[in-house]
Amino acid sequence: MIERLWSGRSPLYLLLLPLSWLYGAVSNLIRLSYRWGWRKVWRSPLPVVVVGNLTAGGNGKTPVVIWLVEALQRRGYRPGVVSRGYGGRADRYPLVLDMKTTPRQAGDEPVLIYQRTGAPVAVSPVRADAVRALVEKGGIDLIITDDGLQHYALARDIEIVVVDGVRRFGNGWWLPAGPMRERASRLTSVDAVIANGGVAVGEELPMQLVPGLAVNLKTGERRAASTLKNVVAMAGIGHPPRFFTTLAQSGVRLVREIPFADHQSYSEAQLAGLSGPGETLLMTEKDAVKARHFARENWWYLPVEAVLPETGAQALLDRITSLVSQPPPERAEETR
Known part of the structure; x- marks a missing residue:
């Protein structure tokens, strides 16, 4: 039923439009409150790369995070990963994962990322706390956030959006009438767009999930x-x-x-x-x-593996690694 509503195949989504307008108004107000300095943004002492999406679920975001971590590791870098830990209920936060951490504690995606990559992973509803935990632990030189595009309390250096190349943006409306967390115009302000399957549009990087x-x-x-x-x-x-x-x-x-x-x-x-x-x-x-x-x-x-075209992938990786190799900008605890 949700698929029919969000794709526009069912006109019943029109009944939910008032709730969508409210969702959009609140979402925009939250974003502007950080942009205009009404609310404080915390900046990490290490570069932060956000991998997120504009629509609710199922875009292939976690395979992209795994691909990014493993590609950076092959280049000799030491990324750490932070996540909200959706679905997990830890006794305390932030939680830094180890081999005994269960999906019930940390959520399924952080455990999957940790087991596949071996990279340090920390979860917390407050992502800045997860970043602080990894920085304090040491041994990393950049942060990748699994989701968090709309978590504006954490400053980011690069934003990567993963788009379902087949379903795209459905009827284009905000939740709950449509699948959108933010409108598609948000893509004009991000650093890279990866299209999972389907046909890449414009400068989007095409990606395929290849089974092993x-x-x-x-x-x-x-x-x-x-x-x-x-x-x-x-x-x-x-x-x-x-x-x-x-x-x-x-x-x-x-x-x-x-x-x-x-x-x-x-x-x-x-x-x-x-x-x-x-x-x-x-x-x-x-x-x-x-x-x-x-x-x-x-x-x-x-298991599946994200496969991207070599030229576009290398350019994206070069841009990310340049943040690590260059002297970092002044990073205050709180910034606009």
Whole structure:
């Protein structure tokens, strides 16, 4: 139903327009309050790169963060990652992740980023607190924020927006009548736009999510996903159909497709009931981080990798690394 509303295929979104106008007015007022100095902005002593989006969920933002971290690591840099930790309930904040940190504490995406990259990761509803925790710990030379484009209390040096290249901006309206957190005109003020799938527009960088080998949650065995038999696919991400389409394009024959809400928490009994005798349960890597500790032998996940054109990717990385190699500007605790 939400997809039909947000895409404009259902005229019922018109009933929600008054709420959208209110959302837009509040959103703009918050942004202007920081721009005009009514509210204070905290600037990190290290460069900050924000990876965010304009629409609600499912754009491929976290794969871009992972790609960015790994690309910087290959160049010899030491990025740290901060996140709000959506879906997690830590006993205290900021929380710096370690190997014992669970998705229940930190949220699924921060745990996924930490496990995939090994980079320092900290979560806090107040992102400045997460940045301070990583800076205090040391061993990093720049900060990447997973989401946070609209978190204007934290100053940023570079803004990267990830756009769903297929769905784009739907009907173009603010939440809840449409998918927008901010209007599409915001793209004119960011440093880079990455289009996930579909067709890149203008100077957008095209990106594809390329699947790797399927991994068994219990044994760690790896094999081509197309060799798995009687596959039941599940996905608790922002846009589950993208995962199911990826599987079909990879030659996986699906018995059933089971979508869940983004950041869905799972129990062993719940997931065990999804597949029957002789069937294979195949999930996203984001789901796997929440199911690994009670995994069964017929449970697999499919990791994906963000792939960008080399020329555009290198130019973006050069711009980011130049912030680290050059003397930093004067960074006050509070700034406009």
